[in-house]
Amino acid sequence: MESLLIKNGDIVTAIDQLNADIYIENGLIQAIGKDLDFSADRQIDAQGHYVFPGAIDAHVHLELPVMDTVSADDFETGTAAGIAGGTTSIIDFVTPNRGQSLLGALHERKDAARKAVSDYAFHMAVIGFDPHTAQEMEQCVINEGIPSFKTFLAYKETIGIEDQALIEVMKTAKKLGALVTSHCENGDLIPELQKQLIDVGKTDPQYHAQSRPSFIEEEGTHKAITFARTVGVPLYIVHVTCREAVETIIKARAAGQTVFGETCPQYLLLDDSVYDKPGFQSAAYVMSPPIRPKGHQKSLWEALKAGQIQTVATDHCPFQLHGQKDMGKDDFRNIPNGAAGIENRLALMYTYGVLEQKLTLKQFVEVNSTRPAQLFGMYPQKGTICAGADADLVIWNPDTENTISAKTCHHRCDTSIFEGFQTKGAPTWVIVNGKVQWDEGNLNVERGAGRYIHRNPGSSL
Numbered sequence: 539m540e541s542l543l544i545k546n547g548d549i550v551t552a553i554d555q556l557n558a559d560i561y562i563e564n565g566l567i568q569a570i571g572k573d574l575d576f577s578a579d580r581q582i583d584a585q586g587h588y589v590f591p592g593a594i595d596a597h598v599h600l601e602l603p604v605m606d607t608v609s610a611d612d613f614e615t616g617t618a619a620g621i622a623g624g625t626t627s628i629i630d631f632v633t634p635n636r637g638q639s640l641l642g643a644l645h646e647r648k649d650a651a652r653k654a655v656s657d658y659a660f661h662m663a664v665i666g667f668d669p670h671t672a673q674e675m676e677q678c679v680i681n682e683g684i685p686s687f688k689t690f691l692a693y694k695e696t697i698g699i700e701d702q703a704l705i706e707v708m709k710t711a712k713k714l715g716a717l718v719t720s721h722c723e724n725g726d727l728i729p730e731l732q733k734q735l736i737d738v739g740k741t742d743p744q745y746h747a748q749s750r751p752s753f754i755e756e757e758g759t760h761k762a763i764t765f766a767r768t769v770g771v772p773l774y775i776v777h778v779t780c781r782e783a784v785e786t787i788i789k790a791r792a793a794g795q796t797v798f799g800e801t802c803p804q805y806l807l808l809d810d811s812v813y814d815k816p817g818f819q820s821a822a823y824v825m826s827p828p829i830r831p832k833g834h835q836k837s838l839w840e841a842l843k844a845g846q847i848q849t850v851a852t853d854h855c856p857f858q859l860h861g862q863k864d865m866g867k868d869d870f871r872n873i874p875n876g877a878a879g880i881e882n883r884l885a886l887m888y889t890y891g892v893l894e895q896k897l898t899l900k901q902f903v904e905v906n907s908t909r910p911a912q913l914f915g916m917y918p919q920k921g922t923i924c925a926g927a928d929a930d931l932v933i934w935n936p937d938t939e940n941t942i943s944a945k946t947c948h949h950r951c952d953t954s955i956f957e958g959f960q961t962k963g964a965p966t967w968v969i970v971n972g973k974v975q976w977d978e979g980n981l982n983v984e985r986g987a988g989r990y991i992h993r994n995p996g997s998s999l
């Protein structure tokens with residue numbers, strides 16, 4: 539296997555920054571130090587570049603079947619787009635159908651994921667609790683390396699979980715040392731608001747946002763936290779979007795509860811004026827929770843900086859505006875929810891976080907890589923730069939300027955919710971398991987080269 543020597547990079551982890559060389563062999567980091575003298579198959583001069591641990595996107599939906607269609611990126615194109623932007627591992631989801639076994643659903647997702655070009659893992663969604671669920675959850679943790687379980691308070695009619703089942707999932711996760719994650723929007727109130735809007739002919743995409751106001755996320759966040767408090771189990775809240783949810787999380791943490799939060803670039807950088815776009819264009823921004831009014835973004839940035847929200851993921855789940863999203867042109871409830879972001883996360887967080895002093899460089903590494911690795915049981919194999927770790931590295935040119943456009947992104951989507959955003963800073967090289975897979979603008983990925991990541995429970999909560 540190819541050996542690689544990276545010279546003179548400015549290595550940045552969540553806790554350190556130093557200028558040194560990195561020697562890589564057999565897909566692993568073998569040595570880090572000044573003036574390393576190894577003869578390698580290839581040498582990269584990283585002078586003037588940062589070297590970050592490969593970013594981990596802990597929330598993506600590739601090849602996700604939704605409403606008689608499937609999210610536009612498959613495991614190959616989605617992970618390839620990730621690599622082009624500096625993301626070297628993903629965590630997707632297994633979501634069983636009602637009545638389907640967890641392990642049966644996992645088997646199907648693993649089959650689909652075999653074509654991934656970077657390493658991948660799954661969170662297991664638990665949508666109900668039957669006599670087999672506890673044992674299957676245990677098998678997920680022990681045999682399958684899945685120590686995180688997703689619950690949906692929204693989507694009651696399909697994958698949403700009932701209260702009693704949520705209690706049982708939390709109790710079982712507690713016994714297993716696993717992390718429960720929750721999508722926190724009240725699943726009974728949303729259909730009520732949707733109906734109120736549809737009944738008066740408000741069917742356009744913009745009404746999607748009105749059907750899911752921030753107070754409904756606040757209620758969901760409070761509910762999940764209260765359940766976790768009652769059971770005494772750690773909780774991770776996915777895609778936090780609003781001030782009220784942030785305040786609810788901070789209050790619980792201040793009272794000593796173990797609660798973590800994740801947010802996404804779209805909630806940090808966009809406001810609900812996106813829903814004013816003419817015609818059906820605003821359907822590109824139909825996602826759940828929706829983009830919030832001006833003001834909420836500031837709360838999210840402050841919580842991220844203060845460590846009250848720990849991770850940034852993308853919820854990458856693209857659908858083509860023409861041919862998929864337009865299934866809902868007469869009724870916003872039929873618009874598949876989601877947007878693309880996996881390729882843009884690092885450049886956006888660097889430009890609008892680090893360069894605008896909303897995050898330090900180390901915090902940038904922490905929220906995009908280190909904390910996701912720790913919380914989801916992949917650390918220190920991933921999430922940092924140390925001898926023995928997987929050689930997943932991003933060699934970052936802080937001066938590269940780009941303008942985001944759907945036309946130049948590698949993911950499959952005819953629109954970008956970040957169209958026209960200027961970014962500064964981009965990867966020059968991305969190393970995945972010791973191989974240079976993004977090489978000065980060229981994507982050299984190999985279908986199926988990604989490996990399934992067997993994760994460990996609870997080690998770094």
Ligand SMILES: [Zn+2]
Pocket residue numbers: 597599853
């Ligand atoms: Zn999601």
